[in-house]
Amino acid sequence: MTLEPAIAIRAIQILLGAGILLQAIEVLATRSGHALLCMGNRPYSYTVQWLTAKMLVRLLLSIPLIGGLSQTLSVIEPVFYMALIISTGGLVLRFDGPLGGGSDSMMFQALVGLLIASFGVVNPILTRIGLGWIAAQSVLSYFLAGLAKLRNNNWLTGIALQTLLRSNGP
Amino acid sequence: MITTALLNILKLFLPSWNFFNDFSTSHRLDERTIRAGHESDWQPIREDHSTRSIGRLFFNSRGNLELLENTFIDRAAQEIAVSSAEGVKHFEQGALHDSLVRILRRRIGAAQAGDEFQFRLVSTNPSELDAELFVSSRYPARKEIL
Numbered sequence: 001m002t003l004e005p006a007i008a009i010r011a012i013q014i015l016l017g018a019g020i021l022l023q024a025i026e027v028l029a030t031r032s033g034h035a036l037l038c039m040g041n042r043p044y045s046y047t048v049q050w051l052t053a054k055m056l057v058r059l060l061l062s063i064p065l066i067g068g069l070s071q072t073l074s075v076i077e078p079v080f081y082m083a084l085i086i087s088t089g090g091l092v093l094r095f096d097g098p099l100g101g102g103s104d105s106m107m108f109q110a111l112v113g114l115l116i117a118s119f120g121v122v123n124p125i126l127t128r129i130g131l132g133w134i135a136a137q138s139v140l141s142y143f144l145a146g147l148a149k150l151r152n153n154n155w156l157t158g159i160a161l162q163t164l165l166r167s168n169g170p
Numbered sequence: 171m172i173t174t175a176l177l178n179i180l181k182l183f184l185p186s187w188n189f190f191n192d193f194s195t196s197h198r199l200d201e202r203t204i205r206a207g208h209e210s211d212w213q214p215i216r217e218d219h220s221t222r223s224i225g226r227l228f229f230n231s232r233g234n235l236e237l238l239e240n241t242f243i244d245r246a247a248q249e250i251a252v253s254s255a256e257g258v259k260h261f262e263q264g265a266l267h268d269s270l271v272r273i274l275r276r277r278i279g280a281a282q283a284g285d286e287f288q289f290r291l292v293s294t295n296p297s298e299l300d301a302e303l304f305v306s307s308r309y310p311a312r313k314e315i316l
Contacts, residue, residue: 026231033235036272037242040265092182093175095238105185112183137185144187154194162296163196 005127009117010068012134016110017065019103020084024059028052038094058087081115102141109137195295197247197303201274204286204308212290215277239273246270247291250304258304271309278311285311 027034031051039047061084088108117130149155154163200212226233246266250258261267274289291303 022229026229026234029231030235033276034238036276037238037269039272040268089179089182092178102185102187105182105187108182109185141185141187148188152194159194159296163194163294 005117005120005131008131009114009127012110012114012131013065013068016107016114017062017067019107020058021062021066023107024055024062028055028059031055040094054087054091058084061087077118078115081111081118085111085115106137106141110134113137194297195293197244198292198294198300199243199270199274199289200292201278201287201289203278203311204288205282206284209288215274215289242266242269242273243291247293247303250291251293261304262307267306271306274309275311283312287311 031048035044035047035051038051042050061080064080085108088104088111092104092108113130113132113134115130116133117127120127120130149160152160154160199215201215202210202212204210246261249261249266270289274287278287286308288306288308290305293301293303
């Protein structure tokens, strides 16, 4: 079964939009704690305001992504993705590393893929390259994590699992 | 600083996806409070969340903040583990150390005026004894953040 590129892009947009929306709401709910981690030498109140503004912008940008970007904003679609990519990059730099680990890395990869795919109006091959990028990164994320478990003795002996279960987590 | 920023951008475009390579060691942050010169015993910093629920699968803002804080703790432990004595001194003056102090102040919560706290980073491994990686100086437990 083959999936039409347009349907695949739409599905990715909805999933990505929902992820960005949820993350923005979560960070807004705990912005005081997040600000303590990323304030550096800047004043605390300024950092809270910066984080609030950033998350509100991302929240607003996620809505057309969920609602149907290609119908409403097709002309400025690449600009829209670039705004989210720059916003994500800014957060990563401020937190001196990925904000929430693998999920943020995957969000970034999906945005890059959608940006490439949005140039499909110029050349349809770019749509396939963009989707291929997202597919490749998705497969790699699971494949390399699985490979690491096969190659690392601590995973094979169960020590890593013990550590994982004893570690702090939600 | 610019090099770190460029490296972070490069990591964003080319993630290694290898965060499960070595999961044999975890790190813990212990704290003790000092009140009127009396030191309490070391105790692990408390977690804010104490119950589990299905709803947390979809919305878990406090849990995700704590995961992010734990990332900072792991990063600090890695920085110290590969550092010389000079490197540890550099760590104490760095932003990561300041973040740990702020994490502690947030998690310790209520404190009286004049209270101090101290923290230590501990490496834990199921097959070995816990190892103390770093013991901090003393800091005021209450501090106005502007």
